[in-house]
Amino acid sequence: MNDHFIVMAKKGRMVMLTIFSLMFVVLGIFILLFPFNEPMLPMVIGILAILVFGLCFLYYVKVLVKREPAVIITKEGIIDNSSYIRAGLVKWEEIEAIDFLNFSGQVFLGIFTYNRELIIDRSSGMKRVFNRLNKGLLPSQVNIPFKNLECSAEELMKAIEERWDTALEEESKKE
Structure with missing residues (x-):
């Protein structure tokens, strides 16, 4: 029996998640730039989308560049x-x-x-x-x-x- 069993992350899936994260960041930016009558809620949604999906985007880019085992x-x-x-x-x-x-x-x-x-x-x-x-x-x-x-x-x-x-x-x- 081999000492370690190494499982990598699916590269295609990581690319897809990276693209989706970037799309939601762009959507958050559009929400911030679009004028609304009541701007408070859309502004909060836009900022949250940029922060959350921006962090996801950075994480997935790091995973794709570093290519370390997932498990x-x-x-x-x-x-x-x-x-x-x-x-x-x-x-x-x-x-x-x-x-x-x-x-x-x-x-x-x-x-x-x-x-x-x-x-x-x-x-x-x-x-x-x-x-x-x-x-x-x-x-x-x-x-x-x-x-x-x-x-x-x-x-x-x-x-x-x-x-x-x-x-x-x-x-x-x-x-």
């Missing part, structure tokens, strides 16, 4: 770098269960940890806020958008099961 399955655990609110390394001993979850028509690899606040406690700033919001959407603590990954569900689960089983065997030998 790495190792003998220590799962390293999640699949999104801005990435969890980083989640060790096998911190993981209670792993399952595929559906939310709003999208499939996520859900990682359930024993400590329900683990990922929130590890993050800071805006990532902490987004992780807290994310907690209310799905029951799992780490949610990796499967549609963004360049591998099949079978390959991913096989790699997870092999390394998780190996880690459990090594842990039981220590005891």
Whole structure:
């Protein structure tokens, strides 16, 4: 068994998300430039669109330029770098269960940890806020958008099961 199972983000999907983010930034700019009778609400919407989707645009450009793995399955655990609110390394001993979850028509690899606040406690700033919001959407603590990954569900689960089983065997030998 190979030490690491590396999964890259789908380049085409990242390009698409980059373009959509840029389109919403441009839409936000148009909203700001268009004269309205009551300008307060459109101005707030325009500014929010520029800020939120501008940050998304910058994130996706960085992902496309840097081309780092989205997910790495190792003998220590799962390293999640699949999104801005990435969890980083989640060790096998911190993981209670792993399952595929559906939310709003999208499939996520859900990682359930024993400590329900683990990922929130590890993050800071805006990532902490987004992780807290994310907690209310799905029951799992780490949610990796499967549609963004360049591998099949079978390959991913096989790699997870092999390394998780190996880690459990090594842990039981220590005891």
